[in-house]
Amino acid sequence: MxxxxxxxxxxxxxxxxxxxxxxxxxxxxxxxxxxxxxxxxxxxxxxxxxxxxxxxxxxxxxxxxxxxxxxxxxxxxxxxxxxxxxxxxxxxxxxxxxxxxxxxxxxPKQEIAASVKGQTMNDDQSKPKQAKKKQAKVEKKEKKEGAGPPGAPVAEPDITAVDLRIGRILEVKRHPDADTLYIEQIELGEGAPRTVVSGLVNYVKIEEMENRMVILCCNLKPAKMRGVLSQAMVMCAATPDKVELLIPPKGVEPGDRVSCEGYELGAFPPQMNPKKKIFEQIKPHLRTNASKVACYKGRPFKVEGKGVCVAPSLIDAEVR
Known part of the structure; x- marks a missing residue:
């Protein structure tokens, strides 16, 4: 065996x-x-x-x-x-x-060498294909985001990228989990009000908020604030120790567009890309002038045919 x-x-x-x-x-x-x-x-x-x-x-x-x-x-x-x-x-x-x-x-050694050479050639040929696919993806992404051709200088965003609109505060209450926050329901002429969270408790009395016309930045990315999703931002004039709601001109209605003198109203992005920090680049140019008018690079905020937007008392103050 x-x-x-x-x-x-x-x-x-x-x-x-x-x-x-x-x-x-x-x-x-x-x-x-x-x-x-x-x-x-x-x-x-x-x-x-x-x-x-x-x-x-x-x-x-x-x-x-x-x-x-x-x-x-x-x-x-x-x-x-x-x-x-x-x-x-x-x-x-x-x-x-x-x-x-x-x-x-x-x-035969020639057969082995040919096999190795063929494999190497296949690997080398695949690299340009992968590079082309990667480049195509980059170009597609740039086209989708409205970027210019590769290598072209990137234009600095301006106020036309910001969706500023008039809104009416329908309801306001204190945030249950934050002492400094209000939760507002604001009509913008969209059919349903937006929920907005604002850190104004220490600066504006709740009775002054109710049924008030305000200016809103409407295309920031929605963000949760202490568990409540805020869908816009109320625009204010501010100094280190004082904050005031901007006042729209008389006769405005919810949904009216706010423009800036010298800048034509056009198509703005439905939502500003937070990675590109568009609003952060525009924000340093937003201030009130000597007449308390809210401006972008010295050009007044206005509602066409109705007037300009002002702060109650703050001069040369930041607008945010």
């Missing part, structure tokens, strides 16, 4: 070492499984031999047949892989397998 030991042939591809390692591990596991089954069969043979010679002879014949089946299956696998151009390289320091009909020595 004897134990058939399986040898494994493993293919290596020149460009994917991790794949080779995985296949080696799989082949090793398969060989271990075959050896384990043969050991069990050998143990059964020994037990049977102790009970009777005829059974031992039958099992020995079956074991021999199993050995032949393993060799045939391995030979078919090697031949199939070779026909598909897979190089067969024995494991380092391993004895050559009798089932391995194709070895790396039997393959």
């Amino acid at each position: 004897f134990l058939v030991r399986g040898f494994q042939c493993t293919r290596f591809t020149m460009s994917a070492s991790s794949t080779i390692v995985n296949r080696l591990q799989q082949r090793a596991q398969q060989a271990d499984d075959i050896i384990a089954r043969l050991k069990l069969q050998l143990a059964d043979l020994k037990k049977t031999a102790a009970g009777g010679g005829n059974d031992a002879t039958v099992l020995q014949a079956e074991n021999t047949k199993l050995q032949a089946d393993i060799k045939n299956a391995l030979n078919k696998l090697v031949a199939l892989e070779h026909s598909h151009g897979v190089l067969q390289i024995p494991l380092p320091n391993a004895s050559p397998s009798p089932a391995t009909n194709v070895s790396c020595n039997s393959i």
Whole structure:
């Protein structure tokens, strides 16, 4: 009696070492499984031999047949892989397998070199394609965001990027979780009021907020303030110790657009991109003048045909 030991042939591809390692591990596991089954069969043979010679002879014949089946299956696998151009390289320091009909020595060096060269060329050809795809994505993103061609100077945003509108405060209450915040429901002529959170408790009395016409910045990204989503910002004039609500001209209605003298009203973004910090770039140019009129770069805020927007008392104050 004897134990058939399986040898494994493993293919290596020149460009994917991790794949080779995985296949080696799989082949090793398969060989271990075959050896384990043969050991069990050998143990059964020994037990049977102790009970009777005829059974031992039958099992020995079956074991021999199993050995032949393993060799045939391995030979078919090697031949199939070779026909598909897979190089067969024995494991380092391993004895050559009798089932391995194709070895790396039997393959011409020119064929191996051509295989490696072809793989390298494929890798090199894929790099420009990946670069083109990446460039296409960048150009698509720039086009979507309204950016100019690559390399063109980026224009500084101006007041036309800000959606300033007149609103009427329908309801105002204190924020349940913040002592300095009001929560307002403000009509903007949109069919449903917007919820706005303002830090004005310490500067404006609640009764002065109710049913008041205000100026709103409507295209900032909505943000949660102590758990309440604020959908706009009430515009005010402010100094370090005083804050006043801007006063729209008489006769305005909710939804009226606020423009700036010298800047035509046009299409503004539905929502300013916070990553581009558009409002942060515009904010330093927003101040009241000597006549308390809210201005952008010295140009008054106005509602066309109705007048300008002013602060109650603050001169040369920040508008925010």
